[in-house]
Amino acid sequence: MRAAVIQFPGSNCDRDMAVAIRDVTGADTSIVWHGNSALPDGLDLIAVPGGFSYGDYLRSGAMAAKSPIMKSVVAAAGNGVPVLGVCNGFQVLTESGLLPGALMRNAGIRFVCRDVKLKVENSQSIFTSRYDAGEEIIIPVAHHDGNYFADDATLDRLEGEGRVAFRYAEDVNGSARNIAGILNDAGNVLGMMPHPERMIEAMQGGSDGRRMLEGLIREIA
Amino acid sequence: MKTRIFVTLKNGVLDPQGKAIHHALESLGFDGVNDVRAGRLIELEHEEGISKAQMEEMCQKLLANTVIENFEIEG
Numbered sequence: 430m431r432a433a434v435i436q437f438p439g440s441n442c443d444r445d446m447a448v449a450i451r452d453v454t455g456a457d458t459s460i461v462w463h464g465n466s467a468l469p470d471g472l473d474l475i476a477v478p479g480g481f482s483y484g485d486y487l488r489s490g491a492m493a494a495k496s497p498i499m500k501s502v503v504a505a506a507g508n509g510v511p512v513l514g515v516c517n518g519f520q521v522l523t524e525s526g527l528l529p530g531a532l533m534r535n536a537g538i539r540f541v542c543r544d545v546k547l548k549v550e551n552s553q554s555i556f557t558s559r560y561d562a563g564e565e566i567i568i569p570v571a572h573h574d575g576n577y578f579a580d581d582a583t584l585d586r587l588e589g590e591g592r593v594a595f596r597y598a599e600d601v602n603g604s605a606r607n608i609a610g611i612l613n614d615a616g617n618v619l620g621m622m623p624h625p626e627r628m629i630e631a632m633q634g635g636s637d638g639r640r641m642l643e644g645l646i647r648e649i650a
Numbered sequence: 651m652k653t654r655i656f657v658t659l660k661n662g663v664l665d666p667q668g669k670a671i672h673h674a675l676e677s678l679g680f681d682g683v684n685d686v687r688a689g690r691l692i693e694l695e696h697e698e699g700i701s702k703a704q705m706e707e708m709c710q711k712l713l714a715n716t717v718i719e720n721f722e723i724e725g
Contacts, residue, residue, distance in 0.1 A: 488715055495712060524715065531717040534666045578663060578718055603664065 430456035430649060432474040435502065435518075437463040437493045442479035442516065442626065449626035450476065453642035463496040472510055473649045475502055479516030479571070479624060489532060489574040490520030499525050511555055511645065512618045516572055519610070519620035528613055528620045529587070530579030535572070536603020542571040544634065546598035547609055547623060551591045554612055556619045559644035565598055566637035568623035575622040577604035577611075587611055594619055651698060653705065654724040657714045658689035 432450045436443045443460055451458045459469055463482075468475070483492035493499065499521070506512045506527055514522035522528045535541055544567050549560040560566065579587070584605055587593055595610035602622075610621030625638030659665050665687050672686040692713055694705070705723050714721040 487712070491712065491715065523717075529717075531715055533663070533718060536664060536666050538666050538670050576664075576666075580717075603666070 430454055430473045430646065431469065431471050432456040432458040432476065433461045433469055433472050434458065434476045434478055435463060435498055436460050436478070437480065437482035437496060437521075439482045439484055440478050440480035440517070442624065445624075446476050446478040446515070446626045449629045449638070450474065450642060453629060453639055454646045461498060463493065463498045466497040466501060468498070468501045468505060472505065474645060475505060475510055475512045477502070477512065477514040477518030477521050478626075479518060482517055482521065485574070488520075488524065490517060490522075490524040493517075493521045494524035494526075503527060506613070506618050509615065509617050511649070513556065513641075514618070514620040515624055515626065516570075516575075516622055519622055520574060522618065522620040527618050528611055529583050530577055530605075530611070532574050532622070533576040533578050533603075534574055535576050536600075540571075540573045541575070541602055542569075544569045545601050545609075545623060547595045548598050550593045550596050551612065553591070554594060554616050554619065555645060555648035556612075556641050557594055557644060558648055559640035567628065567635050568625055568638055569627050569634075570601060570623045572602070572622055575602040575604065577608045577622075579605060584608075590614065592616075595621055595623070651696060653694045653696065653700075655692040655694065655705065655709060655713060656689060656722045656724070657692065657709075657719050658722070659687060660718060660720055663718050 434447045549564045552562040592612040597607040625641045628635045628638035667688045668686040709721040
């Protein structure tokens with residue numbers, strides 16, 4: 430298995446993500462600089478990590494979404510390569526058009542940094558097959574702009590097509606319908622604000638994030 | 651020449667920053683303000699030949715996120 434983690438100026442979860450992927454899946458994992466225009470060949474997974482790419486200038490994720498590597502990421506996603514965007518990575522995926530909607534300033538204005546309870550809404554995707562539908566898991570969030578917004582028609586479509594992967598068990602940031610993570614229509618792109626790579630082993634306070642990567646190995650194999 | 655572009659949140663999109671500014675104004679004793687919406691002003695210094703259509707494309711592709719924002723090109 431081969432994986433790539435995209436690194437932008439201002440990314441700060443890139444190494445955590447790479448270590449998590451490598452440890453759990455054994456994948457040959459490389460960190461790819463945003464200024465490259467080509468991805469490594471034969472990728473089974475692309476991760477767009479958390480952080481503050483380009484200092485959150487203009488809008489969170491807006492500048493990163495236009496960086497050279499993202500053209501290749503969008504093309505790879507179109508070819509079915511699994512793409513996981515976490516936190517700032519989710520913002521980058523919405524700004525790049527891979528996922529609908531937008532992530533706005535938290536409704537309470539404050540930066541929210543704590544463990545949150547998530548409800549698994551879809552356990553059929555390649556990212557969530559090791560969870561049970563309706564299961565509650567604990568994954569930390571750390572964001573200022575995690576307030577998911579989309580118009581009602583888009584929200585209805587996401588819900589109707591089973592594309593809400595995770596929902597906050599309680600209001601965390603004002604997100605529409607408490608949405609914490611969504612899938613694209615083909616199901617190979619997942620964007621989520623919570624950080625699964627921060628819940629890989631007991632030392633981190635839990636391992637609910639680990640099963641996402643374990644599920645991916647099983648689905649990709 | 652210079653063109654100013656105003657990027658504002660669409661009606662109906664919650665503006666937590668505007669709300670916080672509103673509260674701060676009230677706490678400073680400025681009464682009578684009913685609502686505050688915060689936006690962004692972008693000034694472009696550019697050649698004469700840049701058309702309005704090109705600027706609209708800039709807004710569509712980067713300067714505004716049309717899921718949540720409107721833009722207005724001055725002049």
